Amino acid sequence: MTISIFSTSKLSIFGLCVFALNVTANPTNPDFNALWLEVDSFRKEAGIQGHEWRDTAKILLGARKEFKVGNNEKAFVLLSKARAESIAALAQAAREKKSWERRVIK
Amino acid sequence: MKKLVFLITGLTVALYGTILFAEPEAEQAAFKSYFHNKFPDVDKPDFINGVYALDSNAREQWMEIEEFPPYEIAIDEGEALFNNTRFTDGKSYSHCFGTGQHLRKKYPYFDKERTQVVTMELAINDCREKHGAKPLKYKIGDLAKISAYLSYHSRGDVIDVIVSGPAAIQAYNKGKEYYYTKRGQLNFACVDCHVSSAGKRLRTEILSPSLGHVSHFPVYRLKWGSIGTLHRRFSGCNSQVRAKSQPGQSEDYRNLEFFLSYMSNDLEFNGPGVRR
Numbered sequence: 001m002t003i004s005i006f007s008t009s010k011l012s013i014f015g016l017c018v019f020a021l022n023v024t025a026n027p028t029n030p031d032f033n034a035l036w037l038e039v040d041s042f043r044k045e046a047g048i049q050g051h052e053w054r055d056t057a058k059i060l061l062g063a064r065k066e067f068k069v070g071n072n073e074k075a076f077v078l079l080s081k082a083r084a085e086s087i088a089a090l091a092q093a094a095r096e097k098k099s100w101e102r103r104v105i106k
Numbered sequence: 107m108k109k110l111v112f113l114i115t116g117l118t119v120a121l122y123g124t125i126l127f128a129e130p131e132a133e134q135a136a137f138k139s140y141f142h143n144k145f146p147d148v149d150k151p152d153f154i155n156g157v158y159a160l161d162s163n164a165r166e167q168w169m170e171i172e173e174f175p176p177y178e179i180a181i182d183e184g185e186a187l188f189n190n191t192r193f194t195d196g197k198s199y200s201h202c203f204g205t206g207q208h209l210r211k212k213y214p215y216f217d218k219e220r221t222q223v224v225t226m227e228l229a230i231n232d233c234r235e236k237h238g239a240k241p242l243k244y245k246i247g248d249l250a251k252i253s254a255y256l257s258y259h260s261r262g263d264v265i266d267v268i269v270s271g272p273a274a275i276q277a278y279n280k281g282k283e284y285y286y287t288k289r290g291q292l293n294f295a296c297v298d299c300h301v302s303s304a305g306k307r308l309r310t311e312i313l314s315p316s317l318g319h320v321s322h323f324p325v326y327r328l329k330w331g332s333i334g335t336l337h338r339r340f341s342g343c344n345s346q347v348r349a350k351s352q353p354g355q356s357e358d359y360r361n362l363e364f365f366l367s368y369m370s371n372d373l374e375f376n377g378p379g380v381r382r
Contacts, residue, residue: 050284050358052350053291059298085291092293102286106137 025080032067039079040087050101051093056085107266113136129300130269130278130368131331137369141317154376160305162316168380175379177326180333182257187248193237199252202233210260210375214267214364215272221245223360227245227253227335229354245338250324252298254333255378257324265321265375267301267368284358285316290349296362299343320367320377329382 030033041058046052065076114230142150145160152159158168188199188206203209213226224232230252231241242249267279288295299308304315323336330338337359341351352358 023260046351050287051289054345054348055291055352057350088291092288096287100295101282101296103286104133104282105140105297105301106133 002078021100032072035079036064036067039086039104042083042090046086046089046093049090049093051089051096053085053089054081059085066077108168115349130250133282134369134371139318140301141304141315145315152371153315154373156314156318156379156381157312158323159313159318164312171374171380174207174330175326175380177324177333177380180251180254180324180378181258182255183248184251184258187252187279188255191239193234193239195237198236199230199233202229202236203256206256207259209256210377211263211266214367215275215358216269216271216364218273221273222357223281223364225355225360225363226256226355227337228355228360231333243321245335245341246332250333250338252333253324253335255373260375261377265367265370265373265376267364267371269364269368278368280358280366281361281363284362285365290344290347291346294347295377296343316366317368318370318373320363320370321373321375322377322381325379325381327381333378 008012025047043056043060047061059078063075064084066072066078139157142148148159155165155168158165188203192198199206210226213229214223216222217224227244227249230249231244242252269275285296288298299313300316300319303313306313308379320336323339324333325339326333335354337354337356340359340362341354344351
């Protein structure tokens with residue numbers, strides 16, 4: 001997944017809606033694990049770029065915990081939240097690469 | 107023809123070098139000028155007092171706290187740690203730092219051999235590791251206390267960070283980029299609070315100007331109830347804007363300290379300080 005995919009907020013919101021519909025329709029264990037790993041990879045990528053948000057890792061851990069005790073609905077809500085945060089963090093990283101210099105006091 | 111090629115190459119290198127080295131200087135002048143214009147009533151040397159240079163009520167309260175400063179215990183404990191610690195090889199901190207007087211002004215500096223910024227706190231742990239001791243925590247505790255002691259004995263010395271050579275400029279530029287980059291869920295950069303909003307209120311607190319920020323660390327924060335290093339504060343700022351904070355002495359934080367210290371060149375060190 002590249003940053004450019006998330007370059008518009010509309011696309012991100014659309015993606016998030018599709019994601020939410022998919023995960024709540026049939027929340028099986030393999031689905032959850034695969035999605036969890038995908039979201040975690042977004043989080044890590046944001047971290048590599050120095051833009052990971054404060055709570056994303058905690059939310060992801062919370063999602064796993066809820067799934068383990070059978071609170072699937074809550075688990076997917078948290079996963080969805082972590083995904084939204086990671087996508088927004090990646091978008092922020094891409095945006096800031098171009099825009100930080102405009103703020104330098106000249 | 108050969109002479110002409112050499113001449114052109116030489117001139118190009120010289121010009122490139124001048125541009126490369128001139129940028130930090132020009133940026134420092136612009137940075138200082140911004141604050142001097144924004145707060146014309148503040149005496150230039152008073153920027154080391156942060157928010158207390160801007161607000162008379164806050165200053166009055168701060169001066170009362172300074173009568174019995176809560177960082178004094180940390181200075182005493184730092185002195186004991188500095189003078190009484192014996193490493194496994196029988197050496198002490200004095201083998202690395204001499205008497206410890208006027209030490210703060212040597213840091214941060216760019217170490218050309220290690221190609222990285224070296225801060226005073228990093229140097230303290232380097233010294234420990236060199237003599238077989240475990241490194242201390244970078245943000246709190248004994249290291250902050252030693253830093254408080256050393257800072258106290260550097261009061262009145264002038265910040266004099268040198269940015270010289272391509273590698274040092276690269277570190278400076280990385281620090282600059284970190285400073286001006288928005289991050290976290292709240293989408294804030296350091297510049298948003300401490301430049302454009304400096305002097306304004308954020309809830310009950312007045313935002314301090316970046317100019318002079320590095321002069322008074324480590325600080326005893328009433329909020330913390332203990333003394334903490336500059337990197338503890340960086341970490342707190344990151345967390346407040348809901349960005350993932352970094353470990354103390356991470357490359358980003360050291361570069362940021364290097365940049366901020368250079369911006370505050372010619373101001374006096376007055377650490378340790380006390381802040382709310």
